[in-house]
Amino acid sequence: MPLKKVGELVIPSSLDHLSEVDHFAERMVKKLALPKEILDDVAISATEAVNNAILHGNKGNAGKKVTIRFYLCAQYLRLVVRDEGSGFAPESVPDPRQQQNLLKTSGRGLLIMRYLMDRVSFQRRRNGMSIIMDKFCPECHTVQSGGG
Ligand SMILES: Nc1ncnc2c1ncn2[C@@H]1O[C@H](COP(=O)(O)OP(=O)(O)OP(=O)(O)O)[C@@H](O)[C@H]1O
Ligand SMILES: [Mg+2]
Numbered sequence: 001m002p003l004k005k006v007g008e009l010v011i012p013s014s015l016d017h018l019s020e021v022d023h024f025a026e027r028m029v030k031k032l033a034l035p036k037e038i039l040d041d042v043a044i045s046a047t048e049a050v051n052n053a054i055l056h057g058n059k060g061n062a063g064k065k066v067t068i069r070f071y072l073c074a075q076y077l078r079l080v081v082r083d084e085g086s087g088f089a090p091e092s093v094p095d096p097r098q099q100q101n102l103l104k105t106s107g108r109g110l111l112i113m114r115y116l117m118d119r120v121s122f123q124r125r126r127n128g129m130s131i132i133m134d135k136f137c138p139e140c141h142t143v144q145s146g147g148g
Contacts, residue, residue, distance in 0.1 A: 001074040001141075006032060009068045011050070013058040013083075021050045021068060025079075028070045034077060035139050041116040042079060042135055048109040049081035049131050057083025057129055074141040076118070076134040087129035090122050 009024045011017040025043040029036075050066055058064035064084040071078040096107045114120050117133040
């Protein structure tokens with residue numbers, strides 16, 4: 001079964017919109033009748049990614065947008081968060097688990113997303129950066145065939 005877009009939310013770059021993102025993730029999981037166990041993981045990851053997109057990607061420029069999209073196929077739910085920034089090199093981000101970083105109060109978002117989601121990748125384009133996160137979900141198959 002091919003990957004199908006099932007939902008999209010576009011917000012301006014302001015942290016005031018973070019709760020909207022949380023609600024959107026919740027609505028998507030409910031609407032698709034996906035197992036409740038994945039809801040927290042997906043909602044937290046969406047919030048972390050949008051936080052990064054606003055603060056680091058779009059640098060708080062309210063004129064720039066953040067796009068959150070959900071896709072579904074038989075094996076997984078995909079969450080894509082896209083900003084309009086110039087991107088970054090994920091492999092150069094310091095590992096918060098290293099001794100010299102343990103006492104830092106930030107720098108854990110990417111680690112949390114990698115921990116909560118099953119597959120995380122990045123796509124850097126001229127007009128923005130996307131983080132692509134998949135949550136494997138055995139019941140996605142049922143949702144797809146059940147939903148027609
Ligand atoms: N969308 C993005 N655009 C540009 N840089 C990014 C983006 N997402 C992450 N980064 C870079 O990766 C670093 C690590 O992100 P991460 O979310 O792990 O930590 P943080 O945002 O600095 O702190 P925390 O999420 O713990 O509050 C950021 O400090 C930033 O340099
Ligand atoms: Mg962060």
